[in-house]
Amino acid sequence: MGHHDNVHKFDPANAARLDDPQRRQAMPPGLLAAALALKPGDKVADIGCGTGYWLIALLGTSPPGVHFSGVDSEPAMLAHLAQRLRGHARGDQVTPVLSTEHQVPLANGSVDVVVMGAVYHELADRRGFLREIRRLLVPGGRLAIIDWDDLPPGVERTMGPPIHERVPFALARTEVMAEAFEDIDSIDGFSESYCLVARKAASSD
Numbered sequence: 001m002g003h004h005d006n007v008h009k010f011d012p013a014n015a016a017r018l019d020d021p022q023r024r025q026a027m028p029p030g031l032l033a034a035a036l037a038l039k040p041g042d043k044v045a046d047i048g049c050g051t052g053y054w055l056i057a058l059l060g061t062s063p064p065g066v067h068f069s070g071v072d073s074e075p076a077m078l079a080h081l082a083q084r085l086r087g088h089a090r091g092d093q094v095t096p097v098l099s100t101e102h103q104v105p106l107a108n109g110s111v112d113v114v115v116m117g118a119v120y121h122e123l124a125d126r127r128g129f130l131r132e133i134r135r136l137l138v139p140g141g142r143l144a145i146i147d148w149d150d151l152p153p154g155v156e157r158t159m160g161p162p163i164h165e166r167v168p169f170a171l172a173r174t175e176v177m178a179e180a181f182e183d184i185d186s187i188d189g190f191s192e193s194y195c196l197v198a199r200k201a202a203s204s205d
């Protein structure tokens with residue numbers, strides 16, 4: 001469970017696919033917004049934000065005074081995000097952050113909520129990245145991992161990455177638990193995918 005050199009990264013040239021209506025049904029951003037119930041003053045980091053699929057939905061449904069960092073390791077994705085935020089009434093609540101594969105340049109304990117949508121399966125070192133997320137989070141801070149799940153036998157994949165590239169819910173849950181997150185839950189209403197939410201254990205660093 002250390003480094004995974006065979007991960008396949010999303011090609012920014014396919015950015016339009018992230019807004020596929022079929023994907024919106026399988027991974028409804030509104031359900032994440034309802035589960036998180038963000039409050040004024042909350043600081044949210046959407047890591048691997050891509051074109052802003054989750055970030056823009058959360059921005060539109062949360063109260064004023066929530067601040068978002070749109071974090072991605074691909075400059076091309078941050079350029080897409082900037083374009084979609086141009087002229088957005090609440091674009092000033094978003095800061096773009098260019099990161100690297102293993103590090104997010106945000107301060108220790110500076111984030112209340114980390115969102116990672118369709119990114120976990122692309123990480124070269126998932127356990128190491130969970131430790132990086134824990135560093136960013138305040139004590140008791142929350143993590144939401146949305147990703148593609150295993151399919152039942154006989155069910156054909158219609159979207160998302162090939163099955164062998166996926167990190168199923170059960171594995172994600174085990175890894176998150178091993179890195180000192182607690183209160184692990186799964187939000188209903190996602191299909192072919194899951195939305196795992198967890199809390200940074202208050203006793204951890």
Ligand SMILES: C[S@@+](CC[C@H](N)C(=O)[O-])C[C@H]1O[C@@H](n2cnc3c(N)ncnc32)[C@H](O)[C@@H]1O
Nearest residue numbers: 010018048049050053072073074077101117118
């Ligand atoms: C499949 S896209 C998903 C984008 C968006 N979260 C969504 O759900 O539509 C995966 C994104 O994660 C980014 N990414 C992959 N590995 C990363 C890492 N280690 N740190 C930050 N971003 C990463 C990719 O550049 C890409 O934008």
